[in-house]
Amino acid sequence: MSKPAESMPPMAAITVPLLDLKQQYQTLAHEIIPVLQKICASQQFILGQYVTDFEKATAAYCRCAHAVGVSSGTDALLLALMALGIGAGDEVITSPYTFFATAGAIARTGARPLFCDIEPAGFNIDPQAVSRFLQHDCERSRSGLINRRTGGRVRALMPVHLYGQCADMTALLALAREFGLKLIEDAAQAIGADDAEGRRAGSIGDVGCLSFFPTKNLGAFGDAGMCTAQDGELAEHMRVLRVHGSKPKYYHSFIGGNFRLDELQAAVLGIKLPLLDGWTAARARNAAYYAAAFERAGLTARVKLPSALNGQRHTWNQFVVRVPRRDELRAFLTQRGIGSEIYYPVPLHLQRCFDYLGHANGDFPQAEKAAAEVLALPIFPELRGEQLQSVVDQFAAFYS
Numbered sequence: 521m522s523k524p525a526e527s528m529p530p531m532a533a534i535t536v537p538l539l540d541l542k543q544q545y546q547t548l549a550h551e552i553i554p555v556l557q558k559i560c561a562s563q564q565f566i567l568g569q570y571v572t573d574f575e576k577a578t579a580a581y582c583r584c585a586h587a588v589g590v591s592s593g594t595d596a597l598l599l600a601l602m603a604l605g606i607g608a609g610d611e612v613i614t615s616p617y618t619f620f621a622t623a624g625a626i627a628r629t630g631a632r633p634l635f636c637d638i639e640p641a642g643f644n645i646d647p648q649a650v651s652r653f654l655q656h657d658c659e660r661s662r663s664g665l666i667n668r669r670t671g672g673r674v675r676a677l678m679p680v681h682l683y684g685q686c687a688d689m690t691a692l693l694a695l696a697r698e699f700g701l702k703l704i705e706d707a708a709q710a711i712g713a714d715d716a717e718g719r720r721a722g723s724i725g726d727v728g729c730l731s732f733f734p735t736k737n738l739g740a741f742g743d744a745g746m747c748t749a750q751d752g753e754l755a756e757h758m759r760v761l762r763v764h765g766s767k768p769k770y771y772h773s774f775i776g777g778n779f780r781l782d783e784l785q786a787a788v789l790g791i792k793l794p795l796l797d798g799w800t801a802a803r804a805r806n807a808a809y810y811a812a813a814f815e816r817a818g819l820t821a822r823v824k825l826p827s828a829l830n831g832q833r834h835t836w837n838q839f840v841v842r843v844p845r846r847d848e849l850r851a852f853l854t855q856r857g858i859g860s861e862i863y864y865p866v867p868l869h870l871q872r873c874f875d876y877l878g879h880a881n882g883d884f885p886q887a888e889k890a891a892a893e894v895l896a897l898p899i900f901p902e903l904r905g906e907q908l909q910s911v912v913d914q915f916a917a918f919y920s
């Protein structure tokens with residue numbers, strides 16, 4: 521028997537990874553492997569029947585008329601912007617508090633990301649901030665809505681449904697209509713989420729963008745994504761742009777890209793999709809467990825818990841608390857075998873690559889405050905109650 525070294529901090533009785541995908545895989549391997557073997561035997565890897573079937577299933581699940589399978593969530597965002605004709609001279613309003621891809625995709629089209637601050641309770645873009653910007657800083661002209669400060673044309677809103685909860689789509693949709701803006705939903709973290717009016721994420725705006733990155737609620741065995749749309753012409757345009765704008769083959773009326781989803785990923789996702797609602801329910805149970813356990817431990821004055829706002833269907837891609845002494849707490853948890861992550865430590869307006877936008881600390885105080893306070897805790901479906909309790913016990917140990 522070896523004794524732990526004196527300097528080692530005490531491990532928790534039960535260690536808890538932030539995410540463990542192996543358990544899910546083990547229960548599905550017997551279904552997935554034969555299908556992958558079948559595809560390998562056929563050597564039909566690109567845009568075949570598995571992609572078509574998965575597009576149909578996803579469209580139905582997201583209550584959309586159309587779905588276009590693509591190579592990643594990032595490419596879904598890029599393809600949506602390209603299909604709506606957004607590019608140089610244009611501006612797209614989005615959240616400064618999101619994964620980089622949201623604003624990165626806007627910038628890659630040649631358009632300018634235009635940030636509006638978030639509302640603190642749900643971490644999503646604040647429609648009042650968007651409204652203030654549109655009312656006071658823009659003017660309508662013959663060529664469209666002009667940002668007075670930059671002279672750029674404001675073309676679209678791109679809200680993010682962060683952590684699995686929809687942005688305030690009722691207010692944003694009203695603003696989009698009033699100001700003639702396109703609406704693109706970054707639903708990369710929110711497949712299956714419903715907004716306060718019961719509308720499904722990705723079905724509300726002009727295009728919904730999904731990601732099947734392995735850590736998302738519906739994860740591929742690599743990169744994959746999807747664009748959803750209600751409008752058939754827009755969906756068809758995205759299909760053409762997905763293959764370099766080629767239609768008919770080798771005739772290019774548009775410059776697209778290679779944004780294809782492949783058969784192997786579509787087959788895996790097609791097997792997993794029918795299980796998604798069960799996994800989401802397990803995530804919701806875990807969130808409820810945390811809420812009760814933090815309450816029991818008397819920690820809710822210190823640890824600000826997330827909640828589903830206005831009766832929305834939150835899909836809990838992440839369970840993100842706000843805490844004092846966040847970085848110290850995180851180091852403490854890590855030493856005791858409790859996984860956690862900071863989504864996101866630097867808001868996008870303060871990223872170096874966006875220096876050219878001319879932002880400074882203090883421009884978006886709510887996003888900056890969130891970046892300093894948030895901590896994501898383990899929430900994946902297969903977690904056991906004793907593991908969740910162990911997370912809460914370590915919080916109690918830290919704050920005692």
Ligand SMILES: *Cc1c(COP(=O)(O)O)cnc(C)c1O
Nearest residue numbers: 592593594619621708709731733
């Ligand atoms: C994951 C994610 C993306 C990008 O998706 P990928 O599939 O990783 O390219 C975009 N936006 C948000 C909010 C995300 O969380």
